[in-house]
Amino acid sequence: MKLRLAYFFIIFWICNFFAQKTSYSDSLQNAITNLPKEIQLKKIVQFPYDKFVGDISNSEKIIQKGKDLAISLNDSLSLAEIYFKLSQISAYKDKNDQKIDYILTAIKIYENLGETLKAGVAYGQLGYSIKRNDMDKAFYYMRMSIKLIESTNDNTLIDPIYDNYGTLHLLNKNADSALYYHKKSLVLKKQLKDNIGLGYGYANLADTFSELKKFNIAKKYIDSSLTIRQKLNDNYGIAVSYTHIGDINFAEKKYEEAIKNFKKSGDLAKKYKYQHLEKYCAELITQCYLELNDYKNAYAYNKIFQTLKDSTTNIQINTRVAELQIEFETEKKEKEIAQQKEQLLKSELEIKNKNLYALLLGSGLLIFSLVSLGLYKRQQHKKREYLNQLQLKEAQTYSKLQDQRLQISRDLHDNIGSQLTFIISSIDNLKFLTDATNEKLKNKLSEINQFATSTIAQLRDTIWAMNKSEITFEDFYSRTLALIEKAKLVSENIHFNIENKITSKIIFSSIKGMNIFRVFQEAINNTIKYAEATEINIHISENKNAITFLINDNGKGFDKNTTELGNGLENMERRILEIGGEIFINSEINKGTSIKIVCPKN
Incomplete structure (x- = not known):
């Protein structure tokens, strides 16, 4: 019984051993033997890279069979894929001339078919393959590959290209750039869960850190690479x-x-x-x-x-590689020249047609332009006549308005002004005729006298504004200084400071100038009457678009939240809003009051 069990165990072990020895390429060969040609070719094209690398000799036979199938079926795309796989096998067999020949053939077919993405992958393989023969060309083809593949955002294809590009930088003694591209590739490999690629990625990083003399880090990466590859057999x-x-x-x-x-x-x-x-x-x-x-x-x-x-063979191979590259570049240039000639002939024909169309169109445009010019000139003449009439009417209207202003100002001066002057004179006479003991009556007469005097002053200011269509800043400033001088006579205990920083030429309309002046007048009068201030500061400044007036005092101030604003403050706000400006009134008890006016220059 024991002998029988031992016999079965040996038979099982032998069967299992030979089953393990059957490679993927053998299995594929057996699986496709009786299939239709199209299916056989499809299976060979799909032959995974990591599988055919494990058994180069048998894999090459199968892929060569795929080449014959693609040619017999006239399947150009599959033929290009086969040539690409043959180039990879040639690389492992160290047949550099064959490898380059196969890659260039694949690229030609891809480009003829318009398979830009696949051509990009092949260019990457070409660049990597010639790295020891011509580094400049290797970088050129690799960059072309990156440019073609990056435009498609295909991470699966760009991942190994970045890795190989990093290797080129390492061979070129540029370890920092190599590290950048290897790490960039490793991130994509992890995202794609590409275990086979991770083995290559870790190995490349190990080489780079070794070049940087960071041997401990290099060993960690190569150990990770070896572990992954052993698991994958x-x-x-x-x-x-x-x-x-x-x-x-x-x-x-x-x-x-x-x-x-x-x-x-x-x-x-x-x-x-x-x-x-x-x-x-x-x-x-x-x-x-x-x-x-x-x-x-x-x-x-x-x-x-x-x-x-075999150094002699290597010289021949390197020469053949160079020849293949020259043939490839020459063929590409000849093809480009032919395309340029064809494009040139098309362009010449298009130019002739365009010239004919341009001549017909130009003639039409010339006729249209002449007619349009005549109509335009006629319309412009009518427009000028209309504008001249409009300007004449505006000038006449403005002249009438100015005459009316002058008439009103003369009437105010001659009638109301003279009557107020008579009232003031009469009140002064009454003071002398009144009993000296009647102080109450004398005080009342003095108040009426002051009111009438103030009214005359305001009337004169109004007449001053009405007599002008425009008020220059210099004129406005002079009136303001006169106002301050009068205020000094009334309140000798208040010190006035005025600072003027206006340098540009500013002109107000009569309404704008008058409104700002009235607000100044109201602010100074309020301070004198109610603030109990000892100092009033006036600051006038400008910027590109606006002019700012700032009036502040050191008086007792008031609480805006609890104090009911009188007509004076409301009138100040209304006047400034009417001329498109802004007014800000801030006050705190025992900290004084500040009034800021901002008006546009125009």
Whole structure:
């Protein structure tokens, strides 16, 4: 019974072992054998990158079959996809000329089909592929790729391009830029949950931090990369991770540890036919042994490296790569020249048609312009006549209004003024005729005399304003000074300060000038009568659009919330609002009163 169980266990283990040895490429080959050609081609085009990299030899056979299928089915887009995959396989086989040839062929097909996005991806691969042959061209193609893909906002495609672009910067000894693009790519990989990409992203960051001599950080990143790749059974990724670890050891001058890791990577590269990686490991192992003065092993591994390198072939390959690039650029330029010639012929034909249309249109416009000009001149003549008549009427109306103003001011002066003067004279006479003991009557007569005198002063101010259609600021300022001089005679215990900062030429209308003057007059009279102030300050200033008058005193003030405003303050507000200005009255008990007037200059 025990022997039977052991037998079944051995059979199960053998079956499981061979099942595990069946690669994805073998499974794909078996799955598509009896399918229609179109379906076979579709399956090959969808062959995942991480799967065909794991088995280069068998994968190349399947993809070559896809090429034959695409050609027989005349499927150009699928053919371009196949060429792109073949370029990736050639890269792992270290066949640089084949790789470039395949990429350029893919780009031509994509561009002919108008597949801008796919062409952008291929340009990125082209730039990355020629990085060791022509760095300037590599950057040129990579930037072209980024520009084409960024315009589509496709994070899945731009992610590996950023990563490869960072590698170019690192090779160009620009570690800071490399770090920027690797980190930018890593953010996208995490967003997309791209585990395969994360392995590459962490490895690239490890290289960059190693270049910056930050070895501890570099080791953390490469350990993360190796862990991810081991979980995914990514043979190529595992091999590359050991190479990165070896690079870090070499940079730290830990040559024995570096040799162990390069050997691990080299063995895997040899097993899975990653010739470029095997060559790189042999070269670095040689350098490590040289650093350790172990010339015997250095010689042995250098022999392996030279066998893999084949310097003569490399020269031929580099020459062929350069030729392929020149052919590609020449073909593109020839195509652009042909398109430009075609466009030039179209443009010439369009110009001829446009010239004919322009001639016909110009003739029509000329006739229309002549007719329009005649009508316009006629209309302008009528308009000038109308404006002249209107100006004449306005001048006549203004002249009549001015005559009426003068007539009214003369009537006020001759009639009301003379009558008030007679009243004042009569009151003075009555004072002398009145009994000297009758003080009450004398006081009453004095009050009437003062009122009549004040009325005459106000009447004169009104006549002054009516006689003028405009009042200059200088005239206004003179009247204000005269007002202050009169106030000084009435209240000798109040000190007046006036400051004038007006420099520009300002002209008020008669109404505006009179209203501002009346507000000044009311403010000064109120202060004299009620404020018990010892000082009144007047400040006049201007800015670009307005003129500001500020009147403040150091009197007893009042509470605006509890004090009922009289007609005087209300009249002040009304007068300023009538001329489009603003007035601000602020007062506090025992802190005085401030009146601010802001009026537009115009």
